[in-house]
Amino acid sequence: GESVGLHLPTLSVQEGDNSIINCAYSNSASDYFIWYKQESGKGPQFIIDIRSNMDKRQGQRVTVLLNKTVKHLSLQIAATQPGDSAVYFCAENAGGTSYGKLTFGQGTILTVHP
Amino acid sequence: GAGVSQSPSNKVTEKGKDVELRCDPISGHTALYWYRQSLGQGLEFLIYFQGNSAPDKSGLPSDRFSAERTGGSVSTLTIQRTQQEDSAVYLCASSAGAVGQGAYEQYFGPGTRLTVT
Numbered sequence: 001g002e003s004v005g006l007h008l009p010t011l012s013v014q015e016g017d018n019s020i021i022n023c024a025y026s027n028s029a030s031d032y033f034i035w036y037k038q039e040s041g042k043g044p045q046f047i048i049d050i051r052s053n054m055d056k057r058q059g060q061r062v063t064v065l066l067n068k069t070v071k072h073l074s075l076q077i078a079a080t081q082p083g084d085s086a087v088y089f090c091a092e093n094a095g096g097t098s099y100g101k102l103t104f105g106q107g108t109i110l111t112v113h114p
Numbered sequence: 115g116a117g118v119s120q121s122p123s124n125k126v127t128e129k130g131k132d133v134e135l136r137c138d139p140i141s142g143h144t145a146l147y148w149y150r151q152s153l154g155q156g157l158e159f160l161i162y163f164q165g166n167s168a169p170d171k172s173g174l175p176s177d178r179f180s181a182e183r184t185g186g187s188v189s190t191l192t193i194q195r196t197q198q199e200d201s202a203v204y205l206c207a208s209s210a211g212a213v214g215q216g217a218y219e220q221y222f223g224p225g226t227r228l229t230v231t
Contacts, residue, residue, distance in 0.1 A: 034219075034220075036222075041224070042224055042225075043118070043205050043207070043222030043223050043224050043225055044157070044205070044222045045222070046219050046220070046221070049219065089156055089157065091157075101147075101159055101162050101170060101172075102147075102157075102159065102220065103159065104149075104156040104157040104158075104159075105156055106155060106156045107155075107156050
């Protein structure tokens with residue numbers, strides 16, 4: 001079946017560096033993508049989203065890039081801080097009648113070293 | 115509280131017993147979702163309620179799993195005759211629901227950790 005997956009399961013960076021977390025998707029009908037952050041023992045927390053009619057969206061210290069040609073999504077975190085250490089999930093929505101139903105990737109563990 | 119709450123936070127049960135997990139969504143949110151997360155894995159969609167529409171049950175793994183949403187608010191996920199493979203964290207989320215009104219931004223609760231012995 002179609003799914004969302006991540007290229008890198010783990011990523012270690014030094015505090016202050018920029019981080020890039022990647023995600024591949026295979027459902028060409030997906031029209032909405034979200035990044036979530038999950039800290040240990042907590043539920044996922046919304047970070048940023050992007051619709052398929054855009055290729056870039058910026059938030060506070062985060063940028064999401066969407067390349068529909070190669071079905072690739074990335075999350076860039078600027079000036080990474082120890083508090084950014086968490087598991088990051090990308091998720092997609094294929095729209096249609098279940099527009100709220102998200103398919104999640106497996107996650108990337110980000111570790112930020114002080 | 116302003117967020118999604120779930121109870122219990124932890125549940126240990128014996129194989130074969132039934133369990134009920136509760137979710138209180140954010141007030142006013144019309145959409146409610148249940149997911150399952152196994153250790154070190156992503157989230158697996160289970161079921162989705164939107165307003166008064168029939169729920170999307172396409173993610174329920176077997177007929178031992180069922181969910182209800184009473185009065186458009188609180189939801190209960192029931193697992194009958196629990197098996198060891200049901201052990202996981204069960205996460206509930208809610209969203210504003212309507213397209214164009216933050217429908218996709220799902221707010222998650224802290225989850226219920228279920229352990230079946």
